[in-house]
Each structure stands twice: as structure tokens, then as C-alpha cells.
Amino acid sequence: MSVTFAKGFAASGVACGLKTSGKKDLAVVVNQGPLQLAAAVFTTNRCQANPILWSKEVIKDQKVSAIVLNSGGANCYTGPQGFQTTHATAEALANHLEVSSSDVLVCSTGLIGEQLDREKLLDGVKSAVDTLSHDGGVVASEAIMTTDSVAKRAEAESPSGWRIGGMAKGAGMLAPGLATMLVVITTDAVVGSAELDSALRAATRVSFDRLDSDGCMSTNDQVTLMASGASGIAAQLDEFQELLTQVCKELALKLLDDAEGASHNIHITVEGAASEDDAVEVARSVARNNLFKAAIYGNDPNWGRILAAVGTTKAEFDPYNIDVAINGVLISSNGQPAGDRGLIDLAPRKVEININLNVGVDFATVVTNDLTHEYVEENSAYSS
């Protein structure tokens, strides 16, 4: 049910011809209220696509009536013409829905530097409005796919009756190109605007922000949370935060799991850190180390590459008092080998790296994929 699992939302997904394959490439999600609140987080890349520039303005008052998402083109570095296309898309949807275009978010994903076909896009908006449905969550989740092999959806329901639903596409080596991550989450809980914003930021910080498939940051990333209040039930904030975080983590892991070019999901947990920031910095450094990621592809427990990556960070630690375990086998400790690397089985898709810095009590996990032939293949053959 995806984004229409929560009450007060209608959605649709259509093929408007942006994808040469003829597959669905345009999705719309409408918030029918009574609340029309939203919060969003955007890529921190300073080179931002036109839909990001547009949506950042729209979100300022936190009033959002609808969101329109297209695959088949990023609309980034397309100049004034590209921005006008984003604007026209929002206007078209707003006119059909009889709302203000300044309450319509726009997301795009695809190749940078190519103009979207505006006519096809606007025709698609009309078709999407014509097919809006309270069961449209599934088809919407399909329309935002690029090379995703499955659509990603997640849901959660509070015992008190309100719901959260979500859909996601992209991330890391999954998608060729810039691996844009587009996520839309809906809720029918009654939540205040400030709480909605802070809850989304807290949830993404420990979910999507810790998914680091290939270290490359897109120009188009956007995670949007819309609240309809249609359940009529005020959410307990603790519970809302918990279920929202759960939905975000579930979607993040589904992105990781569908990484087409990948043969391993690698969970890098750093513990014993002086701060959570230190733990994230160390885990991310390992997650971005090509030599380590290539070794995991080769089922090679090359722990030296883990420590070499740790050593490039500014985190607090004694380099000769770090414990490294791979899939539960302690393999290095006190600056020397500790275990039998022959005991480490890297055949399963899931790999667990545990790094104990032995200086504090903080911890964090970053998830990534291995570096594979298929990753190189997909990403060398995209636009040519």
C-alpha cells in the first residue's frame, strides 16, 4: 500500500514517455487533508538540480498539497529552461488539483544535463491526476524506479490507530548514474509542523544518512514526509519518532539489498567510540575504501585494509589498541593479528564488520556494498 497505507492520501503512477523503455516514469502523491503539512530533507550537494531548488522554496512554509516525481531525467544543469520545466510541472499539477503551485513539491531522477520533454511531462501529470486512487501507492512506487529490480515500500501502524507508509527508489550502486535517492513517506497522524520536521531529521540521520553505497552524493536526493491528520489521532511523539525511524531504516535496507551491482551488504559497526560522530566518521571511512570493498567482493577478509581506512580519520583512538572482527571472528587486536582468518566465511551476502576503538561508549553503524565488476560495468555504460 506504500504511501496510501496512511489515510488521506491518493497516489498514481503512469508512463508518459520520458523513459524510452515505455515503463512508468511519473508518480503523483496528493495529501487530501485535513492537514497538509510536510517536512523534507535535501541533498547537501551544492550542485543541485532544478527540482531541488524549487522544492526548497515550497517546503519553507511546510504546507504541501502534493508531490510529483519523475524518473527518466534529473533536470540538473539544464539552465533556465530546465527550471521552467520544473515550474511548469508544479503549475500543471496545481491547476488540475485546484491548489497553489507553491504547495507542490517536484522530484526528478536520471541523467544530468539533458532537458526533460516538457510536453510529455505535462501530459503525464494530467494522466496521473486522472488515475489518482486511494490504492495508488503501489503503482506510484513502481513509477519512480530506475534500475531498481523491485519497488521499495514500507509501512507501520500504531496500536492507537494512526499509520505511516513510504516508498523509495535508488541509492548507491543500485542505480547507474548518480544514484539519486527519492523517498516519500506519508502519515495520517496528527502532528505539529515543528515536530514533523524534527522527527524526519532525526529518522533520516540514523537511516538514509548511514547508507553509503559508493560515497557519491547525488544532486537530486530528497526525502519528504507528508502528514494528513486523517486518522484524527494525535501521535505520541516518542512513538511517532520510533515508527518513523523504523520505516526509514526498512526502506534504507531495501535500497541496500537491491543494489544491482553488489554481491555483499556490509554492515560496519564502530563501537567504543568517544562520540557518535567519531563512530560515524570511522565507519564511513571504511565504507568508502575501494580496496576494502574490492576485497569483500573477492571473499577476502583483508583486515589490514580496514585498519588502514580507520587510520585516515581524525577520530579519537590508539591505532594499536583497536579490535576488528569480521562476521564474529576477532581478527586483529592490540596492533597485531588475533584470530584465524580461515574461520571467516564471506560467502553469505550479509557481512558484519565490528570495530572497537576502545576509548568510549558511543557507537554507530554504516551500511554499504562491495565494489564489484558489475558496479564498474553499470556505471561505465550509462549515458554512452
Added chain:
Amino acid sequence: MSVTFAKGFAASGVACGLKTSGKKDLAVVVNQGPLQLAAAVFTTNRCQANPILWSKEVIKDQKVSAIVLNSGGANCYTGPQGFQTTHATAEALANHLEVSSSDVLVCSTGLIGEQLDREKLLDGVKSAVDTLSHDGGVVASEAIMTTDSVAKRAEAESPSGWRIGGMAKGAGMLAPGLATMLVVITTDAVVGSAELDSALRAATRVSFDRLDSDGCMSTNDQVTLMASGASGIAAQLDEFQELLTQVCKELALKLLDDAEGASHNIHITVEGAASEDDAVEVARSVARNNLFKAAIYGNDPNWGRILAAVGTTKAEFDPYNIDVAINGVLISSNGQPAGDRGLIDLAPRKVEININLNVGVDFATVVTNDLTHEYVEENSAYSS
């Protein structure tokens, strides 16, 4: 002639059995004076191999009689036993040469976490001393090779008569494993100790430090410069700096050119920057972007990936006023496409990326390789 091109140096290279292939794996370079000055720069990785820990102490008084380098093992994360092996290596060479072990530098390269065979190593030191020669530069340069397909040497001579010679191994995707870069440069010029140190730092800053093949930093990198004063000629400092930098750049480009897994050498020049640091930060960000590097492998001028990498930096620029040219073709300007990507020929090995930030007059070039199937293959199959 390599390190023996400069007068006052003897060198040798032998096979002592550290490499299972039976190839040469131990080199010695001896400074026969009258000066025995040296300077060195080391990896900034906080996880450092035993020879790095040792050599950092030896270099403190800048008096160095000899250097011994082994391939076939990094001697990193090998604990007290590993450190004792480094110490014993220096002691053995010192005893044979009748100098102090505290004037002997040690370098190692190979897999992390494996003990070196101390007996073979010490036997090798004796053989190396027995075969020291004023023509030994070539064989020494061969003995430090790992998967390098050719030995790397460079030389320069001042019209006033003093000389510089050098040898190098490793770097980036060239070498499997941690891509350790070991460099030894010799000179027979008469130079002061402070000048020697500052000249080496200035030269490495614009040569080896701007070679960023895969973003991975080794635990064993060391660049050493030894001065014998044997020419009897005091070098003009400007000229010394110029020729030293030239030798360092030549060796760095030879490392880049021999990258086994690579099919392109990519020169990323950032100009119009507000500072040299900004230019380096932007160039390095592009050099480390896997999506960009995979695209170049596929002969795909995917300039959007360049701008997306630029956008992740903190350098001063307006993201919508950056010029990007690939092999001389201006392909993006003013936040939109500028040229015909069909005009860009990526078939040659050398690729030139020019990025103009349009805010200042500073510039820098970082060189890297593409991300290829062969890189993944070599680095997934190293220790297993």
C-alpha cells in the same frame, strides 16, 4: 642509473625469499658521504607500519647512512615481534657497514598483518651488502617492485655539475594491496639540512601528494631524500628545488602510467580558484569519485558526475558558474550544457579535465586513473 646517478652512493638489490616468486625483494642504498644528510616524508595514516615507526625516529637528527627496503610484506600490525624485525634489519645493515643502527632507515611494502621471515631478511641484508655497487641503482629499483610492470627511475643534472637520481615503486591501483609508495631520491649536491627538508616537502606537495589513484592511503608510504655532498658543489637553492621537483613529478607520472588496472590517466586541473587549497580540494574530490572514474573507463564524457563531485566540496564557487572541459571541449558552462559531447574523444589513455571555478586565479592539478574491471579484479584477489 637511478639512485647511483648521484655520486657518493652505492646500491644493490637481491632476492632473499620474501617473495614466493623468487624475484628480487630487498634493496639497499648506502650514502658514502662526505655528507650523510637526509630528509623524509611519511604517510599521514595514523595506523603506521613498524618501519615507519622506526624511520621516524631515525630521521629526527637528519643523519642517515643507509636505507634498506623490502617488498614481500608490509610489517604492519605485526606487534612487538614485527617491530623487533625492523630493528634487527637496521642493526644487521649497520653492523655490516660499521655504522650506527640509529642512522639506518627501513621501508617495507606488502600485505598487512603477516610477519616477515626474519632469517631470510637478515641473510638478504648480508647479500645486499656484499653486492653493493656504484652501478647498483638499476637493480635496487627492480628489487622494490611489487606488481609494477617496469621499474621507475628518474635523473636530473645541474649545469653546475651536481646530480639528483631517484627510484619509486607502487601507488594507487598499480599495486594490489595498499598501494604503498616507496621513493628514494639521492643527490650529490652540497645542501644544508634545513634546506634539504624544506625542498623535499615542497617537491612532494606538488608531485606525489597530487597523485590520487584510488583515494586509499597506505600505512607504509615513505619518500626519502639523501644527500652525499660528493660533488663538492653547493647547490643554488632555487635550482635545487626546481630539479628535485622535476624528478619527483617524473617519478609520480611513471607511477600513474604503470597503473596495471587502469586504462586512462586522468589529469584534473582546477583553475580560477580562490586559493590553491580550494583547487586541490575540488580536483581531489573529482579524482575520488567512483562514478566519474567508471564513466571514463567506459569512454563516457559524463560531465554531470564531475559537477556532482565538485558540489560536495567546501571550496569557494557559484555552482551555476563553473566551466567544465573534457579533452579541450567546453561541455558545461553557466549551469547548463555548453558543447557537443560527441566531439570528445576518450579513446587515448590521457584524459584532461579542466574545471574553471571562475572566482580567482589559483590552480592545481591532481592526477588519477579510471575505475576498471581490472582494478576490481586485482584488488579482490590479493591475499586470498
